[in-house]
Amino acid sequence: MTTTRNNPTGDGAAPDTGAAPAEKVYWCELAWLNGTVEPHVALEVTAQGRLGAVRRDVEAPPTGAAVLRGLTLPGLANAHSHAFHRALRSTVQVGSGTFWTWRDAMYQTASRLTPDTYYTLARAVYAEMALAGITCVGEFHYLHHAPGGARYDDPNAMSHALVAAAADAGIRITLLDTAYLSSGIGPKGRGEPPNRQQLRFSDGSAETWAERATAFRPEGAHARVGAAVHSVRAVPARELGTVAQWAEERGAPLHVHLSEQTAENEACESVHGMTPTALLAEHGVLTPRTVAVHATHLTDDDIRQVGRTGTGVCMCPTTERDLADGIGPAPALDRAGAALSLGSDSHAVIDMFEEARALELDERLASRTRGHWTAGQLLRAATEGGQAALGWPEASRLETGALADFTTVALDSVRTAGPVARLAEETAVFAATAADVRHTVVAGRHVVRDGAHTLVDSVPHALTEAIGALRP
Known part of the structure; x- marks a missing residue:
């Protein structure tokens, strides 16, 4: 599995590899060091929130060290999130319906959000992610304006709310500012006007989107900014190059929903005479900085094009099966060379272990064969692959100079107890759930300790209150 990518950080930050004195020490019962499970590892954290040293064979915890029992991994990365979709959990499971009826329910929830209520909801959702071992989220953000499309006094008020929410939940964020301009491809590929619910998503044109995105300056070292094309349905072909150029000029990540629905493919081929993949490639959207999300319904030529351009792919198995979208290739x-990452997307569940094993298990159902990826390869997709996709490659591994972002999964719960240490990778991927996360550390700060969030009191209560405030 390909996970490493030439993906810039977006701000030119370079790892501090100097031998800085340890500010704090974490002692790991087991640690996953570049694909190998090692016992008794001490992680020394500098005042800058980086790993000053990674020491093996430290038989006993050093004096004053925080003890992490279980398997410690690099921080999990949720490479594709729509935070407000968390409010839909369970309500959209009633009855049957389609992706399109689900979308109507999503629009209703979106219509009730303000910067204040979005901050409250996102803070709770990001705290849930921290409890699940996620240290960085890629927020695919298109809810820019007030209902009806009116601009807030600060045109980036909703973006600021999300960045503040991530800070207060203790995790990193890549705010993927999303261009969403039209409701459909339109008969001549010029885009259909946004519908009433979509007006708050749209800046009117890619040029206006770029002006607003350029003006956004996130506060805090925990946040970086990338760009996104919502889809070929929502960004007319003539506008695609503007978004791609914006990302290229900044060396920023560029994400795009790709071929999630067969209806999208059919409309694109009818109007443009080519697949969405070919259209994106023609307009310079597919690059080594680009991540295609879902990529469910691709032709063989599409797959080769994704590989040739160095484009990564973020799979979201729990959402793809929840919405009956299909199993992507x-x-x-x-095999074509696409770096794989994982996302929880609509947050039917927030559990990166489930996303990782679903990648393998769904393919087993489709192919009726086993062993498409090893447990280690799936862990790389959930850690290194996701961090690179979001422009945080220095958070990908437990090594000197890396960001001190890591998580510990228990190996003594009812789900994980029994296997020997050498099978810790397999246990984490194929048995553990988010409920087995015991510790999450970001920039050296203990955000989750012994299964409890240290910054947000009662995350379940925070979620209940935030979601309840959005009900009609």
């Missing part, structure tokens, strides 16, 4: 994309 992940093994073929992997």
Whole structure:
């Protein structure tokens, strides 16, 4: 599985590899060091929130060290999130319906959000992510304006709310500012006007989107900014190059929903005479900085094009199966050279272990064969692959100079107890759940300790209150 990518950080930050004195020490019962499970590892954290040293064979915890029992991994990365979709959990499971009826329910929830209520909801959602071992989230953000499309006094008020929410939940964020300009491709590919619910998503044109995105300056070292094309449905072909150029000039990540629905493919081929993948490639959207999300319904030529351009792919198995979208060609994309990452997308669940094993298990159902990826390869997709996709490659591994972002999964719960240490990778991927996360550390700060969030009191209560405030 390909996970490493030439993906810039977006701000030119370089790892501090100097031998800085340890500000704090974490002692790991087991640690996953570049694909190998090692016992008794001490992680020394500098005042700058980086790993000043990674020491093996430290038989006993040093004096004053925080003890992490279980398997410690680099921080999990949720490479594709729509935070407000968390409010839809369970309500959209009633009855049957389609992706399009689900979308109507999503619009209703979106219509009730303000910067204040979005901050409250996102803070709770990001705290849930921290409890699940996620240290960085890629927020695919298109809810820019007030209902009806009116601009807030600060045109980036909703973006600021999300960045503040991530800070207060203790995790990193890549705010993927999303261009969403039209409701459909339109008969001549010029885009249909946004519908009433979509007016708050749209800046009117890619040029206006770029002006607003350029003006956004996130506060805090925990946040970086990238760009996104919502889809070929929502950004007319003539506008695609503007978004791609904006990302290229900044060396920033560029994400795009790709071929999530067969209806999208059919409309694109009818109007443009080519697949969405070919259209994106023609307009310079597919690059080594780009991540295609879902990529469910691709042709063989599409797969080769994704591989040739160095484009990564973020799979979201729990959402793809929840919405009955289909099983994407992940093994073929992997073989073509696409770096794979994982996201929880609509947050039907927030559990990166479930996303990782679903990549393998869904493919087993489709192919009726086993062993498409090893447990270690799936862990790389959930850690290194996701961090690179979001422009945080220095958070990908537990090594000197890396960001001190890591998480510990228990190996003594009812789900994980029994296997020997050498099978810790397999246990984490194929048995553990988010409920087995015991510790999450970001920039050296203990955000989750012994399964409890240290910054947000009662995350379940915070979620209940935030979601309840959005009910009609």
